[in-house]
Amino acid sequence: MEISQKTHKIRTFEExxxxxxSDLMKQLGYELPSPKVxxxxxxxxxSGGEVFVALRHDGxxxxxxxxxxxxxxxxxxxxxxxSLVVDEDCRHLGIGSxxxxxxxxxxxxxxxxxxxxxxxxxxxxxxxxxxxxGFVLKKEQAVLEKGIGMF
Numbered sequence: 001m002e003i004s005q006k007t008h009k010i011r012t013f014e015e016x017x018x019x020x021x022s023d024l025m026k027q028l029g030y031e032l033p034s035p036k037v038x039x040x041x042x043x044x045x046x047s048g049g050e051v052f053v054a055l056r057h058d059g060x061x062x063x064x065x066x067x068x069x070x071x072x073x074x075x076x077x078x079x080x081x082x083s084l085v086v087d088e089d090c091r092h093l094g095i096g097s098x099x100x101x102x103x104x105x106x107x108x109x110x111x112x113x114x115x116x117x118x119x120x121x122x123x124x125x126x127x128x129x130x131x132x133x134g135f136v137l138k139k140e141q142a143v144l145e146k147g148i149g150m151f
Contacts, residue, residue: 008055008056008057008063008093008095008098009054009055010052010054010055010098010102011055012050012051013041013051013052013053014053017053017061018037018038019034020053020060020061021034021037021051021053021061021064022034022036022037024061024062024063024064024085024087025037025085027085028085044066044068047069049066049067049068049069050066050106051064051067052064052067052099052102052103052106054086054098054099056090062086062090062095063084063086063087063090063095063096064083064084064099065083065084065085065099065100065103066081066082066083067079067081067082067102067103067107068080068082069110070116077112078112078114078115079103079106079107079112079116080115080116080117080118081103081115081116081117082117084096084099084100084117084126086099096129100133103115116138117130117135121140
């Protein structure tokens with residue numbers, strides 16, 4: 001899938017994007033070396049998801065987003081938008097909105113009726129962005145974690 005805009009193009013992830021995606025993940029606060037990026041994207045695709053990348057006119061990746069397929073016992077199947085990030089120097093140019101549109105199109109192609117986003121309450125700009133994009137707060141909850149071994 002490719003979506004073109006005046007200043008950028010959106011396409012699915014390619015292996016040559018791994019280093020740039022690693023750098024983008026750092027802007028979200030995650031240390032993710034390129035080999036791990038490749039490993040995780042393989043896993044995302046194996047589980048039926050996809051990763052979209054925003055490219056500048058020169059081909060440099062300046063944004064990315066994951067479209068995840070989720071199935072829950074109580075709620076059924078839905079899609080989730082995950083890890084949306086646009087390079088700090090390229091924000092407010094419509095790239096994030098175009099990445100969200102790419103995920104919405106993917107959802108329609110996959111037959112999903114619902115797209116969800118979980119967003120850390122500390123990310124005020126992201127919450128404002130998602131609200132402007134038409135997402136509605138459904139609930140607030142705590143995320144708890146317990147280590148259970150090495151992976």
